[in-house]
Amino acid sequence: MANTTARITVNGEETPISPAAPHTTTLDFLRDRGLTGTKEGCAEGECGACSVLVARPGVNKPTDWVAVNACLVPVAALDGQEIVTAEGLATAGEPGMPPALHPVQQEMAVRGGSQCGYCTPGFVCSMAAEYYRPDRCAHADAGDGTDAGHGDAEHGPNGFDLHALSGNLCRCTGYRPIRDAAFAVGEPADEDPLAQRRERPAPEPAVTEYAQDGSSFLRPGTLAETLELLRARPDAVVVAGSTDWGVEVNIRARRADCVIAIDRLPELRELRVESGHIEIGAAVTLTEIERRLDGEVPLLAELFPQFASRLIRNSATLGGNLGTGSPIGDSPPVLLALEASVVLAGADGEREVPLAEYFTGYRQSVRRPGELIRAVRIPLPLSPVTAFHKIAKRRFDDISSVAVAFALDVEDGVVRKARIGLGGVAATPIRALATEAALEGEAWTAETVEAAARVLRGEGTPMDDHRASSLYRSAMLGQSLLKLYAQTTEAVSS
Ligand SMILES: Cc1cc2nc3c(=O)[nH]c(=O)nc-3n(C[C@H](O)[C@H](O)[C@H](O)COP(=O)(O)OP(=O)(O)OC[C@H]3O[C@@H](n4cnc5c(N)ncnc54)[C@H](O)[C@@H]3O)c2cc1C
Ligand code: FES
Ligand code: FES
Numbered sequence: 001m002a003n004t005t006a007r008i009t010v011n012g013e014e015t016p017i018s019p020a021a022p023h024t025t026t027l028d029f030l031r032d033r034g035l036t037g038t039k040e041g042c043a044e045g046e047c048g049a050c051s052v053l054v055a056r057p058g059v060n061k062p063t064d065w066v067a068v069n070a071c072l073v074p075v076a077a078l079d080g081q082e083i084v085t086a087e088g089l090a091t092a093g094e095p096g097m098p099p100a101l102h103p104v105q106q107e108m109a110v111r112g113g114s115q116c117g118y119c120t121p122g123f124v125c126s127m128a129a130e131y132y133r134p135d136r137c138a139h140a141d142a143g144d145g146t147d148a149g150h151g152d153a154e155h156g157p158n159g160f161d162l163h164a165l166s167g168n169l170c171r172c173t174g175y176r177p178i179r180d181a182a183f184a185v186g187e188p189a190d191e192d193p194l195a196q197r198r199e200r201p202a203p204e205p206a207v208t209e210y211a212q213d214g215s216s217f218l219r220p221g222t223l224a225e226t227l228e229l230l231r232a233r234p235d236a237v238v239v240a241g242s243t244d245w246g247v248e249v250n251i252r253a254r255r256a257d258c259v260i261a262i263d264r265l266p267e268l269r270e271l272r273v274e275s276g277h278i279e280i281g282a283a284v285t286l287t288e289i290e291r292r293l294d295g296e297v298p299l300l301a302e303l304f305p306q307f308a309s310r311l312i313r314n315s316a317t318l319g320g321n322l323g324t325g326s327p328i329g330d331s332p333p334v335l336l337a338l339e340a341s342v343v344l345a346g347a348d349g350e351r352e353v354p355l356a357e358y359f360t361g362y363r364q365s366v367r368r369p370g371e372l373i374r375a376v377r378i379p380l381p382l383s384p385v386t387a388f389h390k391i392a393k394r395r396f397d398d399i400s401s402v403a404v405a406f407a408l409d410v411e412d413g414v415v416r417k418a419r420i421g422l423g424g425v426a427a428t429p430i431r432a433l434a435t436e437a438a439l440e441g442e443a444w445t446a447e448t449v450e451a452a453a454r455v456l457r458g459e460g461t462p463m464d465d466h467r468a469s470s471l472y473r474s475a476m477l478g479q480s481l482l483k484l485y486a487q488t489t490e491a492v493s494s
Contacts, residue, residue: 006079006210009203010035011088022076022210022217022259023249026052029075030085037086037121038070041169043250045069045243046397048168048311049118051125053084053194055202059291060134063202065194066287066314067129069167072246073315076217077239077261080206084194086121089128091193103188104128107181112173119170123178126311130164131185132194156183166396167309205264217259223267223374227347229260230370236260238372240268240283241315243308244324267345268319268374277380279343282319282373289318297378299386299405303334306390309397319373322355325363325428328400332359332429334388336421337405338378345374352377359428383407383417385488389480391424393467400424401468404480408439410488415439415448425460425473432459435481449485453478 006017010030020029027050030038041047050070058064065084090099101109104127114120130136136159154162160182170178188195208219218236220226230236237256239245240263248254262268268283271292278297280289290304290313307313307330321331322342332355341354344367355376358365367373385408392398403423409416418439420432438452462473 006076006206006208008075008078008080009082011084017075017079017210019212020075021212022074022215023255024075025246025250026050026070026073026075026078026083030070035085035087039118039121040071041119041122043071044247045072045167045308045312046169047119047122048126048165048309049122051122051168051311053125053129054078055082055197057202058134058198059288061198062200063198064134065129065132065198067126067164067311068315069243069246069311071250072242074217074239074242074246074249074259076208076210076259077219077242077263079208079210079219081203084125084128086124089124089194102128103185104131104181107184108178111181111184112177113181115172119168119173123165123168123170126165126168127182127185128194130160130182132188132198133161133164134198136160137187158183158185160185163305163396164310167311208261215255215257215259217261219261219264223265223345223372226260226262226265226372227345227370230372231347233258233260234369238262238323240317240320240323241285243312243316244320262319262372263315263317268372270375275380278378280318280376280378282322282375283317286313286316286318297338297382299334299338299382299388299407302386302388303330303405306330306388306396312397318376322358322365322373322376325359325365327362327426327428328403328424329429330390330400330403330423333403333405333421333423335376335378336429336431337386337407337419338382339407339419340376340378342373343375343377344368344371346371350374356431362427364428383409383419385410385484387484387487389483391468391476391480399467402462402473402476402480404477406481406484408444410444413444415442415444420456422460422477424468425462425477427461430460432456432477435459444485444488446485449481453481456481 007014039049041049051067052070053065055063056066089102093099104124207221210217236258238260263283268281270281271284272279295301321329335355341352342358343352387406389404390400391402392400405421407419418436422432423429435452435456438455442448457474457478462470464470
């Protein structure tokens, strides 16, 4: 299979992807073409030096400018798409004059947001994505001293959400001038070309058949075609947001003869709130879920800010988080507490499996070869008392040592139902069944909770590893329930 049609639009200019190898990252592709503003710091999604903007279907406008880690996304995955790099943010100046700085570049320059400059192009791309977020200004403070907007340390008076920069690291400037720059940007001007671009639809997903030197990157147009392809190519690697796969390619030098992209399949991109359940397509990104649900599932709303960075969440999917089968993924404990099920689609049809029965061993599941996770279903109504406690070395952008999710029904002071999901304490994510039994039917009192916390400390088979000792993990389980109790009683007494 030869391919000459795969193309990407970079800073307004369409360019063929060929002859890049199918595993080539967008970062390497850009740098090979001289766009060296996009930097490589870590090549594993941790530093944001490689951040670029991609035009994606918008939540509140036809198009959103979304910042992603170019080091993780294969360039072939962007066939037919439009991206903007730090070079493309500046607008052409008068003939013979240098381009005019973009407003976020200007603020970074005048507020001392850049010293060595290595991280700066990545910061300005992440900052530009937040600058163009359509509802950012709606969250701005009233400007009358009433602080009617956010008034919290993580949002500027201009509505700028600092979490937009949570995936960007700077080694030398210090973050205060960068935050000052972020909090100083105004509203995009009417004639701003990237602001205007939001009013037109984002590029449709291309059907891609890209091959070079014996390996291929394929993007089928429908779920049925994908399942047929998987039957024909059982060796293929399926990718969605590529935030796990990209690390495998860059750091562990993994290569696949055939990669099949599923992140734009319409059947995996639906999010529906129905009377009995909420169905979330496996390929809806975490950012989209966060924005489209807008707090409707409080436990998910608590999970997302603790799940990686905004840059990662802009690509990462629930299908990918469950698809890895990792015992320390953050969504499984939450989805277990919510009693979610997984809708699996195969060439012979669909089946629904409760998540509690999905994992069968370390990185193993009941998913058969050739099956895909199409969606996750969360039953309604939701239990009212919920919490997600992620114990990690850093507050944001870190892997869990232990993760605990609670969903409790407490009526008239009695625990009617308890569902507790745990991560990081066994070969698979698990339900804390003994603790659930110790709580159900009991009064929601300090005595019950202390007794149940002792049971919770004994759940699973936590290990010693470089993240935490088994003793620490067990202790954190118990503390987590005590913390939940303290939070609920504080809420009642305040
Ligand atoms: C810097 C960094 C920070 C991270 N932080 C966190 C964190 O805080 N918490 C956390 O849980 N994870 C974290 N991750 C891991 C990763 O972001 C998540 O696991 C993410 O949800 C993966 O989604 P994806 O769409 O990018 O998966 P991909 O990389 O595209 O795929 C991952 C695996 O899932 C399979 N897969 C994807 N979609 C499906 C599907 N629909 N059906 C069947 N199989 C499928 C793929 O075949 C592949 O094996 C982090 C990763 C990075 C690089
Ligand atoms: S190079 Fe560090 S996140 Fe991409
Ligand atoms: S300015 Fe040097 S790393 Fe940020």
